[in-house]
Amino acid sequence: MSTDLTKIRNIGVIAHIDAGKTTTTERMLYVSGARHRAGEVDRGTTTTDDDAEEQERGITIYSACVQFPWKDVSINLIDTPGHVDFTAEVERSLRVLDGAVVVFSAREGVEAQSETVWRQANKYKVPRIAFINKLDREGADFEAVFEEIEKRLGAQPLALQIPAGLGPAHVANPFRGVVDLIAMKLITFPEGKEGREFITAELPEDLLPEAQLWREKMLESLYDYSNELMELALSEEPIPEQLIRSVVRDATVHQQVQPLLCGSALHGIGVQQLLDAVAAYLPHPLEMPPVEGHEPVKSGKSDHGRRKGAVEAAAADQTGKKLVRKPDPNEPFCGLVFKILPFKTGDLYWVRVYSGEIKPNSRVLNAGKDFKENVSQLWRIHATKKDEQLQGAQAGDIVALLGLRESVTGDTLCDTRAPIVLESIEFPETVISVAVEAESSGDKKKLGETLDMLKKQDPTFRYEENEETGQTLISGMGELHLEVIQHRLERDFGLKIKVHKPRVSYRETVGGRAEVTGECNRLINGAQHTGAVKLRVEPFTPTGPLAAKLPPVVVSVDPGHGLPDDLLNVVIEELETAAAGSGTLGFPLMRLKITLVGGDVHETDSTDIAFRTAANLAFDKALREAGQVLLEPIMKLELSTPEEHLGALVGDLQQRRAIIHQTEQRATDTLVQAEAPLANMFGYSNASRSLSQGLASFSMTPSGYAPAPDEVLRVFLGD
Template sequence: MASDISKLRNIGIIAHIDAGKTTVTERMLYLSGAKHRVGRVDHGTTDTDDDPEEQERGITIFSACVKFNWGDFNINLLDTPGHVDFTAEVERCLRVLDGAVTVFSAREGVEAQSETVWRQADRYNVPRIVFINKMDREGANFEAVFNDIAPRLGGKPVAVELPVGEGPAHVDNPFRGVIDLVEMKFLQFDPETDGKEIKETDLPEELLDEAQLWREQMLEAVYELSEEAMTLAMDEKEVPNEMIIAALRDGCLTQKIQPVLCGSALHGIGVQPLMTAVGNYLPSPLDRPPVEGFDPKKPDKTRSRKPDPKEPFCGLVFKILPAKTGDNYWIRIYSGQIKQNSRVQCPNREKKENIAQLWQIHASKKDRDGQIETLAAGDICCVIGPRFAITGDTICDTKDAIELPSIKFAETVISMAIEPENTGDRKKLEETLEMLRRQDPTFRAVENEEIGQTIISGMGELHLEVIQHRLTRDFGLNVKFYKPRVNYRETIGGSADVVGQCNRQQGATQMFARLSVKVSPLEDSSAPVLVFDRIPPETVITNALRTAAIEELRERAEGGGMIAGFPLSGVKLEVYDAEMHEEGSDEIAFRIAAGDAFDRALTEAGPVLLEPVMKVEVTTPEDFMGEIVSDLHQRRATVAGNESRGAMTVITAHAPLKEMFGYESAVRSLSQGRAGSSMEPLNYQPAPKEDADSFQF
């Protein structure tokens, strides 16, 4: 536990895949003295990518937490995935972090997933700094990446460092260090010590003019942030470096700016100044506003908790790792203290939970030397003992409860049918899938008893492929896997005004109910179904019957559409009139009438099948652009634009997910292995008529 909460930093590393997040994390661990040897992603020796699947693929799949000290600062760092299929890992980490380091590749710049993680950080109001990595790579261009941040991300970058040279050793002006624009010093990092030793010198004459130009831009931002600095500048007095750092910190904390640094994490260049910048510019828990929640017994009553050990305890479960010795619950502590062998409340489940053990986390495991007695506000830890809480749930003081906002995750876009090879594996498969559901909030598994198969759903091909490997390799299950399919949705093409009725003879009683319902499409076809009670107050109908009808419409909407029972979205239902008889009109009759109105409304409004559409970015040498665009057109894609980035061309397209299975391999084949692609969900659009016709009405 940090003795001084003002020196604690809870940060995340976020970026597009292959920007170098895990390498940055490894260098931080090494240069801070938390480990004695630098791990390499390509060698499978990094601390944070410790899962066999991650080591095999060379990518981060699961978020990992490491703790280290840098100077006076105690840093909890979460390394997150860059692949869009595992965006839930980024979502849950940003929900509990105070600040973030956004990493961009100096060659590829701002990419598709860069935009996604930036928007996620915006949504959670997470202050961030920027690290432009891979300055030693062919085609590196600091200024191009810097200039992309504002128009593409809506950011306000302020350079506090400048690279000296760009590219590998064989180019005319290779990358060989950084200029600290605050101190106006040239920093060179000794390759013999993997960047541990830094040589600091005054700026050579040939670097002075450009450095002065960038420093003036930095100072212009400082003047806007600090009246005191502006006054000194108007009086033609020097602005102290401490005042510059303080102004930049204020600007970063209020998200008016993002300080920008640069380097090469692979060679240890610029990583130590980056860690110093984490301490200087990113917030401690004290710099963040109190968390807001509500009283579980009075949901309309808001409550808040300050990051103070003396406040009542409250924390948020943001990740669960199943384990034989007891599930590992990753907790962000927002207020108060948590102790071993204590009891807490989980208001989401209306249950009491045991806190048997507290552990510090290292990578994705408990730190072997990290069992602790007590932790206080601001920290992140692993808890063993709870049984009922799930990801996004609050745990809090049993005598002073608060429920914090949960974590929202994206809907799945792809499914696959699976079944055990033999009946003996069925129970084990069910237990394993339940465990994976607890671990991964974007994974779904639903058993279809009619066909004897289980339908698993996820965020993309890679997501399901990882699940497939875990079932067979990690858990030793013999399972049949069927071809993946996209997750469609259903909506309506127009409006309709219908009357639903119940006229049934039940014994000696004539059941009766009549409902008038309007149905219309919402502007956003992916929005949840809305059901409104517009029945005039003077209408002769009891509240119980009115409630029964509305509940039935909502339940029918949750049950799916008319084409093939896919989830219904983008529909508004309004009940505007009702009729009852003194005898024979009960809740069952009104539920029947509501069901009749629902079926009539969707049929008359015209059911429409919606397919998920992806935003696709392809980065390719210009020589292969024609073949790639032609292939995209054959996949029913719409090319939204293209732009040059150095020697490469970036093509942006919108394509149906159904047509994009296996695209990563296809685009490499078309470009002799020189092009790469990324995808993220964009929206839902009407599917071709033949697709809708292939399902039975």
């Protein structure tokens, strides 16, 4: 029997690290009856943080999926990491979800990773609810966080609740419950963290004035989305609760507002109301637009072949004929692989089903790569493990498939008779590397096989082997990311490895514009090969809607190039291959545009070999003449510290070549926003702890690349 899609909510819980995502998820499972006791992060007893590393560190590293009922709705919930090193887990989750709950700490407010996850939700057009957590904490400030969400995130928060009191039990007016602005009731939770019950009562006199002000603010925001609401207000007639809720739902689904609720997940305050809001305001699969894709284009080239060329090609390459799939079990099947986990019986592929149905022992098409896969089993996911074997899944479901072999994260699976390729998932580039080597020759082969498996699971993990040194360079998103990989190699796979100092992933570009000619005039095996290629190389930073689709190096062709098609194709292919490699310093190229201006063709002696050679010579010559520029990764830093340690921490940052952009007071702490080169931030966690007696906290997110100082460039030039 088909599931009623209107009763499904596919949601994620996203936030900055330590805002309380996992605690909120645990409390949701508890109040829904899915768990008999709420797990605690500090004790390592949470459902979704079931990895040993997560329990040891008290943070989420891997996204985990749980399904539970809430009243008449079935919720598929993905708990995601808050640490920037694991932002890929958020990226892949938001790509397949219909809604999100964004958690903010009432004390720290909007933090660096809060901005990142909000932007990711914007990118995938995910409707969301905001939840201000930890209102029972010292320094909690509901209004300040509300304003930050509005200003720093460019959001449209709509407060449906306000707190009754603020702060811990020992203050004069502690946080004791929430005020429902739609029903104008006070909701309290007498049993605290151990209970599921709450009491709804009339508002006391001391809360009424503030509640009325916030309610009026809420209604004024909603007048823009409902003429009926506006007319009732103008005629001073009572506004039905159900009408308000209906308008809130419509505005939320269309991403015009973000309902805002509040509470304390740790102490069991406000979580039932948050679940009510998830069911009432976040969309079900039928309310999401039909998923868009395109017909697979068979180019005859392998996936590992040429990069995209000209600017125009970057856009055209994305689309064959445009196709859509409605969230309907009667449509042809299509789904997206968004996560892969290893199991002894075979890898487990997490798939969001967008249309149609899928059953065990069926055959599906990987349309983007044009091969077929067998689906032997379907499983319901609980945390990161198989939970319940299924006899089928349909549009709107998130399930795990067993039996696939070659598909990877971001691949589309579909009906073999109705091919479609959905937009894949884009992941950020790695910024840091360390060299590792197996201590014994017996472990060397096992290390390679293990790294292959980890790379398949984690799209932001890379590795390459250096046959000369015997070392393997592993690359990731930060020190913590690589530390977790190292621990997995040692603990989970029993490998004995040596780990060397971390290295920064530099990039190269050019400082100016150069126009050069590369010539080939050679006698090879008795045959003359003659040709000349003229190139222009210049710095190029793409902007506008196409920017994200363009490769790091753009290869284009001047309309007056004058080369015949066969030689033009040879030159373009050679330039694209060269652009995908390294620059003169040995680092990947970016922010660069190469234009084929023209070439000289000999009547009898021009060959493919000649023009490939000439293109390579011109490329190398152009890079050198345009001037080498080394680009280093820059991190955006947000530091929170008590005032008395500010001077020491700022002084340390300045020694690390940091640029301080802003300092502001937030509750009892000072917030510092800065940018610093990643190369100078190694070991900063220990340094900041030492300088602040353990009282400072910070977060770093990649900000981009900037030219490195001359002294750093000279190191690589060997001066």
